[in-house]
Amino acid sequence: MSLPRERAACIRVPQTTYRSTAPAAPVRVCVIDAGTNSFHAIIVDVHPNGSYQVVDRLKEMVRLGAEGLDAHRLPDAAVERGLAALERITLLADGWGTREYLSYATSAIREAQNGGVLLRRAREELGLRVRPISGEQEAELIFRGVSRTEDFAEPSLLVDIGGGSVEFIVVAEDAIVYRSSLKLGAARMTEQFVTTDPLSEDEQARLRAHCKGEVAAVVAAAREHGVTTLVGASGTMKSLVRTTQAHLGNGTAGPFQRNFPVAQVRTALRWVMQASAAEREAHPAIEPRRVDQIGAGAVLVDTLCAGLPALQSVRVSRNALREGMVAHFIDTNDARLQQMTSFRDPRRRSVHEIAYRFQWEETHAQHVAATATYLFNLCRPLYDGPSTDAELLEYAALLHDVGYLVEHDAHHKHSRYLIEHADLQGFQAQEVSLMALVAGYHRGAPPAPSDEAFAARPPAQQRRVRQMAGLLRVAEGLDRGHFQNVVALRARLTDAALHLFLATKDDPQLEVWAAEADGGLFESAFGRDLHVAPTSIPAGEAAEMTAAAADVA
16 A cells, blocks of 8 residues: 555444435335134335325135134144145235235134144244234224224224124224124134024024123123114125115115115125025125125124114224234334335345344444444455445444344344344345354454354455454444444554544543454454544534545445
């Protein structure tokens, strides 16, 4: 090197975020409702203002309870149908570039003794975490979904008829005042009570008596709060309301945002209960896959109507559990959405998603990343790899401490593992591996042949890892106290050494000591000594320093 290189930078404000001034980019999310009869998925773009747009939908009929819900065991064939459905859903979602998944399992899976087998295989074979939820949680999510489109101005009973269970929610003054999940699902009741076609008077009576006894507490709560409206959600209720609409001779308009008088609804319900399977199948309002179960659903709804003499109208919502899942995602991720939607570059965005997920210490990570990339730029003539490695070094620095989420003392090892397995988007596998190695070597023993992953790398890549890790160690030392004491750097690289002069807010001795103590890997990787000393930078140089920092970044 014929002439020394000298740079100065103000690093108090990190230069690593690169937030866009363009409109915020949405987060694409796939929510999956793994129900008893069917698996529903919707892919949505979630915006930081709390709104979302549906990108695509997929519904897979799996009939987990087709061979019998009361056995409390999913047959092998049902497990395979469920896994095949989840695979098709994830293929669709991945094709749309989905970044987040939220999957819930309801009645059939949560009740089955071997429901965990399906959940485990979904995670191992598809990388999909499906969470079983309780009936009360399901009711809460259904309310959240439906309340996005329905105005509960009047006391209402919200009913969601699934295959295995039915969720009942009494709403007064836009708040839940009672909720219950009962094993009255259409598939379950059909299995237990229906053997005739059409449904015989005797079977109707036995099913009605059973439903009446089970919903007694629901009816009592609805009467107590003066319920006048029944709001339905999900497929069975939609089919029943569409049947009512068809019987009124108005089958062309949509059934949503309309109130149907109870008397007219009960007329349609009686037709459903008395019709044969062939007649129900021929009816345009009834989905073919609900033909054999809708009779049981009709008996339940008619039982509710009979038990609530003050009930005036029935309507149905477009939304159900899956929309509630989206609302839950938005509500519980508000802060992260605000952070993430400003990143438009997929690689940078993915790194920050991982950082926020693993609860990073943002100011420290960005300070270290700003310092590391500044040093990389200064030492570029000595670096044994491409200039694009500056980006990999920055990302490794941003993620170098995420292992704290697992354990403090060996956090560097956990950081390495998390980066390697975090499904970072937009990176080649080799790039992820390099970032993981560099982050893992920000402290502890230096890279050595005893590390099989490091030793497996070609010599040129090993040199890159050593040099990037050496720079990261120095940068980490310069924020050893994690309170961004260093506000500006002046650096001079010569044929013999790298000289760093630190301007700090408070006493600089900790940073001077830590940077030199951690400088051994830098010195061996670059063949230069490291000297660190405090300095003062005149206030008049502040503008120049800030410009230099932008140039480095």
